[in-house]
Each structure stands twice: as structure tokens, then as C-alpha cells.
Amino acid sequence: MTQEKLLEVTNLKKHFPLDKNQVVKAVDGVSFEIYKGETLGLVGESGCGKSTTGRTIINLYKTSDGTIRYKGNDVELLRGKNRRSFYRRVQMIFQDPYASLNPRMNVAMCIAEGMDIHNIHKGKDRLERVYELLETVGLQREHANRYPHEFSGGQRQRIGIARALALDPEFIIADEPISALDVSVQAQVVNLMKDLQRERNLTYLFIAHDLAMVKHISDRIGVMYLGNIVELTTSEQLYSDPLHPYTNVLLSAIPVPDPVVEEQRERIIVEGEVPSPVNPPSGCVFRTRCPEAMDICATVKPTWQEAKPGHFVSCHLYEGENR
Secondary structure (H helix, E strand, O other): OOOOEEEEEEEEEEEEEOOOOOEEEEEEEEEEEEEOOOEEEEEOOOOOOHHHHHHHHOOOOOOOEEEEEEOOEEHHHOOHHHHHHHHHHEEEEOOOOOOOOOOOOOHHHHHHHHHHHOOOOOHHHHHHHHHHHHHHOOOOHHHHHOOHHHOOHHHHHHHHHHHHHOOOOOEEEEEOOOOOOOHHHHHHHHHHHHHHHHHHOOEEEEEEOOHHHHHHHOOEEEEEEOOEEEEEEEHHHHHHOOOOHHHHHHHHOOOOOOHHHHHHOOOOOOOOOOOOOOOOOOOOOOOOOOOOOOHHHHOOOOOEEEEEOOEEEEOHHHOHHHO
């Protein structure tokens, strides 16, 4: 990992209108940076906005507000060759490896579709490139003529990874790439992604809700809740010294393989349901479920601050005299 900023997201918002008076605030003011060669993990409960963040970055959704800069260039202002170059250099691995592959196309067609769109690797070179990618992700060249339904979930996700690699990208957004897979297959896919990152100097945004697996692959981790990032720091720091109450809740839910330790350790239980993103709570969005909520949390939104070197948090517990 270098100190070269590859991606800068500033105050990103993505709101989906329900009717004339209501909007779903799926992402509501998210800011972070990703450095070349690193993996930034993005974690949180289902519905917190992490997948919407990834899809908005790659421009599958238009931003409602905020900016996304890739190598210093505003993504929404890119036109012509620059826009095509962005779509070639930034790729996505989708959550459902079956739904993201066209069932009417064989594997070779699925993998080569991007090459055809960008007009690279033609004729015999095109097929050789497909064979090379299949072998790179642990499949065989004879798989090229088969169709997605003929493969297991893990194999289909490998095909999805091969498709993402077809255009030699620099940055890959992995949107919960292991959530639909068996536990044993999850480890294989994550290890494959780590190997590919070392070999090709890739940069990842790794979106997931499995904190244990995110720790295994990420250099830094951002924790999302109800459209907001509430904590961001290195993987080691987040697990050894979490600051935000929501992060503590998530970490306490990770199962421990030792049954004795699992039985004795304290779980943090939060009450109530996740509030609706149509009408999020005033002040701190986590206050309605937070075991450490204070009066100020109901009226004032906490500021995003560096509570410790490289450790950012949005919580009144770490502001001024409350520290």
C-alpha cells in the first residue's frame, strides 16, 4: 500500500424518492479515501447503505450530492475516452454470482463481454485471454463452453472474479462477494482475492457484513450504520480498541470457536429495530439503540473527528469534555 490516493469520496449522498414528500436516505453524507494497493473494508448491518455506496461509486447510481474523485478527477464529469477509461479501470464483483451472470451466455461470452465492449483482445487472442483468466481463478479452460447453471456457487463467483479481471483493472469493488457461499468456499475466494491483489497490485473496496472475514482481508475498515460511517481505522485498531458503541455491538456478536470462552464472554444486546432510512432519528442516528446515549445525542449530530491518530469516529463520547 502506498500513500497515493486512488479514490476520494466526499459527503456522498444517495437518496431514492418514494413520493413527492419522502425519500429513502440510503447513503447520507459518507466520506473516505482509498489508497493505491490497499483494501478498505466496509461493514454494517443489512440495509445500512454499504452496497449502495459501492454502486454509486462505480456510477451504477447517480449521486444525490457529494463528489467521487478517481485519481483526482470527478467521476460524474468524465466524458468520452476518459469515461471509458474509468469504466475499464474500475470493475465490480457482485454479491449474487448467479444473478450477475447471463444464463444465456456461456462462460467465455460472460468473461469476454467487457473485452468486446472496449474493443480489445480480438479473435484467437480473445479466447486465449479467457483461458488465461479461467486458470488464474482456479478453473479449467474446458469450462469456457459451459453455462452458469452448470457450476457451483463458488465456481460462479470465480467466474465473476475472472470477468472483473478481464480488462486489467486497478480498482475492484467487491460487493459482499462471499455472503452467498459456504464457509469453506468463502475462505478460498478471499484467499484468491488476496493472491490476485499481490500479483496485480489491485486496490479493493470490500463490502461485507462478516466482521471476522473482513479482518482477514482489510487494511482499514469503515463501519456503517443507517447511511453513515460511524468509525474508520486500521483493521488491527478496530478489533483491539473499538470506539463507537455500534462497533462494540458488532464485535460482540462475532462467534468464538472456543465453547468455554463463548459461554463466558459478555454480549452487548441492543433493543429495538433499525430505524427507517425514510425518517432517520435526529442527532446521532444510532441513539435510539445505543446503550450509552446521552441527552445531547437526540439534538446534535456528532462531528466526524480523529479521536486517535488514524482512528476516526462520529460519537459525542469523544468530543471535547466528554473524552
